[in-house]
Amino acid sequence: MKKFIVLLFLVFYSKTSSQSAEKSIVLKDIDSNLPIEDATVLIIKTKQILLSNSEGTVSFVLKGASNIQISHSSYLGVILRSTTIKENSTVIYLKSSVHxxxxxxxxxxxxxxxxxxxxxxxxxxxxxxxxxxxxxxxxxxxxxxxxxxxxxxxxxxxxxxxxxxxxxxxxxxxxxxxxxxxxxxxxxxxxxxxxxxxxxxxxxxxxxxxxxxxxxxxxxxxxxxxxxxxxxxxxxxxxxxxxxxxxxxxxxxxxxxxxxxxxxxxxxxxxxxxxxxxxxxxxxxxxxxxxxxxxxxxxxxxxxxxxxxxxxxxxxxxxxxxxxxxxxxxxxxxxxxxxxxxxxxxxxxxxxxxxxxxxxxxxYWNVSGLTxxxxxxxxxxxxxxxx
Known part of the structure; x- marks a missing residue:
């Protein structure tokens, strides 16, 4: 009986953890490979707004899946699915529109x-x-x-x-x-x-x-x-x-x-x-x-x-x-x-x-919108x- 309870807890914990996970993306210029600062990242599901820091990094916690909209005045915008983001930092390359x-x-x-x-x-x-x-x-x-x-x-x-x-x-x-x-x-x-x-x-x-x-x-x-x-x-x-x-x-x-x-x-x-x-x-x-x-x-x-x-x-x-x-x-x-x-x-x-x-x-600084x-x-x- 104890083994069954432990197993049930592990299954529940696994499902809960998978539903709520910390995500991290790094935004970089596709040509120069340099980080992109001040890109706006919108989590469509929660309407949360995030901003990339000087290292191009954006971190957030998300329950379930959501589309993520990335925009910057000097780059072409992209929309991606949160399920494509790995647990560790995922690098996203943006194409400059300034050229x-x-x-x-x-x-x-x-x-x-x-x-x-x-x-x-x-x-x-x-x-x-x-x-x-x-x-x-x-x-x-x-x-x-x-x-x-x-x-x-x-x-x-x-x-x-x-x-x-x-x-x-x-x-x-x-x-x-x-x-x-x-x-x-x-x-x-x-x-x-x-x-x-x-x-x-x-x-x-x-x-x-x-x-x-x-x-x-x-x-x-x-x-x-x-x-x-x-x-x-x-x-x-x-x-x-x-x-x-x-x-x-x-x-x-x-x-x-x-x-x-x-x-x-x-x-x-x-x-x-x-x-x-x-x-x-x-x-x-x-x-x-x-x-x-x-x-x-x-x-x-x-x-x-x-x-x-x-x-x-x-x-x-x-x-x-x-x-x-x-x-x-x-x-x-x-x-x-x-x-x-x-x-x-x-x-x-x-x-x-x-x-x-x-x-x-x-x-609160961990969900501040600025990593x-x-x-x-x-x-x-x-x-x-x-x-």
Whole structure:
């Protein structure tokens, strides 16, 4: 009888394990064999959204089988069945669509006017009300050493658009590790969660390109993707001789729906090299600055999928200089167009998670939608041990 019970348990355990398994895929460029970062992976069955990390890796737990949709603005999308993914990492190769980006679009309107209408239309099209379950992650590096880390699982309830924009934040879980130097202001740490969604949903980071003088400082150019006839790429780059800390922008948009799909910007090495070094007390010499947001349109809804921001600068102090780097990630793991119920005292009012007491109910980071790289995991383990 005992043998029968044990056998029955093993059969049941085997079936349960087979129905719920951890999957891992690595996305690579078919030509260069390099990893592909910021690819969006949608689990059709659960509607979970995932993002590939800098190693091209995406990990998730799935019960049963599901179709998996992989998309990236610079690659041809694919759909695969989860049953084709092995228990260990399965490498998926994507074909680049950027190689076919050779057709320049000539328009009667100046591209700046097109961009302005794209921003206006995108704001109108973004789904509101909306509930976004978001995973937030931040690394803080001081003088070359990563000394602080935080992440959290947040819910954003977005109620209005544009000038009347409003969002309420509820923090489900969070953790913060590390000791910050007394000379480092808390203002340097993390997203300002109170206005971050307003910036993303009103495309405020594109405001410098919409100013009248922008045409004197930037060159606007529009190109077409032959692999995706609906997608256009607008590049906005500082003209030769332009002065100041001006970014290079890439804006991918759906020319049929007139909505923005992706925005990325960075300050080029040549621009940074041309800046005059600041020496006054408290001034900052920026040596790295990049930004990227991805939006998704799924036939009925249009919403923010992810953002990534990195900044590095040297701060001039009294008798020394301090090197500071901040890297932030923001990933929407779940979306709904339904409101959720909450009490006013549950709403998160602070700017960052820095001063919030740790609330860890489950290993939420394992289903965050953004897999840790080996380097990131090592950093977190080290900071956590020394905390």
């Amino acid at each position: 076919d980006l050779d057709e320049i679009i000539l328009t009667k309107k100046h591209p700046q006017k097109i961009l302005k209408s794209l921003v206006e239309n995108s704001i109108k099209k973004l789904t509101v009300p909306a509930r976004l379950k978001v995973y937030s992650r931040e690394f803080f590096k001081l003088n070359g050493v990563c000394t602080y880390y935080n992440d959290g699982l947040l819910n954003f309830q977005i109620d209005n658009r544009s000038k009347n924009f409003n969002s309420d934040i509820l923090v489900e879980q969070n953790r913060c590790y590390g000791l910050i130097d007394n000379d480092i202001s808390n203002e340097l740490l993390g997203y300002n969660l109170n206005d971050i969604m307003e910036n993303y949903y009103n495309f405020k980071y594109l405001n410098p390109l919409l100013e009248p003088d922008a045409k004197k400082e930037y060159e606007f150019l529009i190109k077409a993707y032959s692999a995706n006839e609906n997608y256009y790429l607008m590049t906005v780059n500082p003209i030769d001789g332009a002065k100041g800390l001006l970014d290079d922008f890439n804006i991918i948009y759906d020319n049929e729906k007139k909505i923005i799909i992706e925005v990325s910007s960075d300050v080029s090495a040549s621009t940074i090299a041309g800046l005059k070094e600041k020496t006054t007390l408290g001034s900052k010499n920026i040596y790295k600055s990049l930004f990227k947001t991805i939006y998704r349109f799924d036939d009925t809804n249009y919403y923010l999928v992810s953002s990534r921001e990195e900044i590095g600068f040297e701060r001039i102090d009294n008798k020394k200089s301090t090197d500071i780097e901040v890297k932030n990630y923001f990933v929407t793991t779940g979306f709904s167009d339904q409101n959720f119920s909450f009490n006013e005292n549950e709403v998160f009012k602070d700017k960052t998670l820095f001063n919030k007491k740790n609330v860890i109910l489950s290993p 840790f790289t080996d380097e990131e995991q090592e950093i977190i383990n080290k900071i956590e041990m020394n905390h």
